[in-house]
Amino acid sequence: MNYAEALKLLRSFPIEKGHDWDRHCIQVGEIAYRLALALKDFIPIDPEKVRLMGLVHDFGRSVTQCPFAHSYEGYKLMKALGEDELARICACHSNGTYRPEDIEAYGLKPEDFFVRTIEEKLVFIADNLEDHGSVVRQDKRLADVISRYEKKNPEFLPILQSKFREFQAFDDEIRALCHKGVYEILGI
């Protein structure tokens, strides 16, 4: 699947009134692409592929808005299309966001829900910074997400808190590679 095909698929999903996750998907692709461009003089990386991975990461939201299950729904969708690598980013993009009790029914392993490659880490980072069409620092974006979930899914809050540390670790990794942090690359 190329970017244009994935965008066409996104456009085919019904989007509930008041939801903007379709724009979020596009923006995460764009942010991840900018990060990949900054890295490409230092490591072998394909920015176009990273943009595609960012675009599809939340396609499971076409099935459910559940903060846990949407990752698996995206995985299933991409698997059914024969897109194994894109299936993986759907499952792992929230880095460790899964309920242990679901794993067996999913037929997946815990490690399928953790980012591994630099490309996957860039999508995780971009997802942490995209805020309804704007690129913002992680603390602002996470504060918004926490306020969205604190009543609806309080069990999700410890996982959200852990994203601060994970983001920091990946930001350090990027700085070690290209001598710039994520905020510097993105100018925020």
Ligand SMILES: [Fe+2]
């Ligand atoms: Fe997302």
